[in-house]
Amino acid sequence: MTSERLRVAIVGAGPAGIYAADRLIKEIPDVRIDLLERLPAPFGLIRYGVAPDHPRIKGIIRTLHRVLDQPQVRFLGNVDYGIDVDLETLRSNYHAVVFATGALKDRPLRVAGNDLDGSYSTAEFVSWYDGHPDGPRTWPLHARKVAVIGMGNVALDAARMLAKTADELAHTEIPDNVYDGLAANAATEIHVFGRRGPAQAKFSPMELRELDESPNIDVIVDPNDIAYDDASIAARTSSKITDQVAAIIEDYAARGSQGRAHKLVLHFFEEPIEILGNDGAVTALRTERTKLDGTGNAVRTGQFTDWPVEAVYRAIGYLSDELPELPFDTHRGVIPNDEGRIEGLPGVYVTGWVRRGPVGLIGHTRSDSAEVIAGLLADYKAGKFSDEVGPDIVEILDARGHLYTTWDGWHRLDAHERGLGAQRGRERTKVVERADMIAAAQALD
Known part of the structure; x- marks a missing residue:
């Protein structure tokens, strides 16, 4: 077990990534988790893969919201793995990395x-x-x-x-x-x-x-x-x-x-x-x-x-996309793994559709994340993680001048979309353009 507070990066802020964060918090209450998401907004499949006339399914967002509201979790949006951060940076700055990038x-x-x-x-x-x-x-x-x-x-x-x-x-x-x-x-x-x-x-x-x-x-x-x-x-x-x-x-x-x-x-x-x-x-x-x-x-x-x-x-x-610096089974469209562990990359894990293929309902992703996080925690308790990690990833992003969004920014974007919807007599009108999403997320109250 490391002497420093466990720090975990989860790449992908859809259901699989958020469920993994939830499981980590329940098992290690003082864990520090960064959810890195290539889009400016969280929720992945729920926001961008579920038909808009399914409000009951989209109600899952309320559950995911409660996880992201936890102080142990930090959302960093508009951060694209393979472009804005690489595997070496993640492995150097976190004790463990979990990929939950889904299938697009x-x-x-x-x-x-x-x-x-x-x-x-x-x-x-x-x-x-x-x-x-x-x-x-x-x-x-x-x-x-x-x-x-x-x-x-x-x-x-x-x-x-x-x-x-x-x-x-x-x-x-x-x-x-x-x-x-x-x-x-x-x-x-x-x-x-x-x-x-x-x-x-x-x-x-x-x-x-x-x-x-x-x-x-x-x-x-x-x-x-x-x-x-x-x-x-x-x-x-x-x-x-x-x-x-x-x-x-x-x-x-x-x-x-x-x-x-x-x-x-x-x-x-x-x-x-x-x-x-x-x-x-x-x-x-x-x-x-x-x-x-x-x-x-x-x-x-x-x-x-x-x-x-x-x-x-x-x-x-x-079908999932192949990710830079990670093994990939092109036939099955998954990252090869052993109970979520990626062979040859200690401390690196995979969960969700990119682990097992796009099968099952959204709820099945929760049990999948629980299984993977159980393996991660077993490795942590066995002392398989390094005692030292690098600086806060935000310092690296800031030094590069990278424009990222935060959980507070999501609340601003959410309020902006609800305001647009109210003008039309509905709950929300979704903002489409990435630049407009970032601008709304960074707007001052």
Whole structure:
């Protein structure tokens, strides 16, 4: 055990990083933690990955807020690992370093036609409608018929955002440029494709039910897509969530069309095999019909369908970025680790999606962080950390003239966004531009 008060850097101020900080505080009350975040604002996935019409999920921010309010925690935003600080600096100035950088980009869809105009990254679409400072400012929404490939919550979020009207989202925190873009959205048919059946869908029941709350969305499922094999039945029996999801899908199939303005069709047992185009632009999605093989997996049948669409959104999973000076498994998209420890780098750990891949709900990240922090604390108590660390990282940033944001700055930015929202009769209007975020965070009262 070191004689000096334990000092830990956590790179990434999303749920994984904040949950790790929370666990550290509970185990070592006098710990000192710096949360280093490349964006000017905290909360990561909750602020920039959750659809704006999900206030219940965004309520998690209140829990994360309480952690960041703790005196042991210091938030340093607009600090980009690999650019503003390197691994050597972190290892020299902290007893331990935890990477919790998440997963920000789409897993590639390896089919012909993926590079056509109108084939889009859902991750980039999410960054647009969530007002990510590094995301696009405009989005092409001229397609009337749209395909979304994937059967997870991200695919469902994208489909719902495409199917809703701008006025349905006017009460949310969407920036003005997003409202204007959605107001011009031409989409009236959104088709969501998955290669397996209802028991294999990765939706959450809440997300699936919420589709039906919009007066403009007609959720449609072909009754022929309601099929289960022995493994599917077993999955429903063993998992309440799987059973609920399958039951909701069955209800949609049984009731038929409701005659609403926008159609959102869930297609099961259709595996995308090619994006078709003309003059460089998307004109259709070709799928091959599949069937279950008894184990819950799907096999192809040789039956093909071309679905006329003008845009295709890929939502088959997120992928983490490789980080400078750290090992990386390019196939799995994770940092290789042993219970969170990074081999060959004593005192350096990894947690969250960049550790285990983008699987599970936000709540699963809490248990993941607890496991990693348990290993860190075991190493600390075994005396594996250095007795000496370098100067405060703020001294280094100040000496370089680096512009960073703080937790007090977040409160100023938060108040500024709430003020903008109040002018429009809503809770918040999100600030998009990085420079504007920093300016609001540094504004004097």
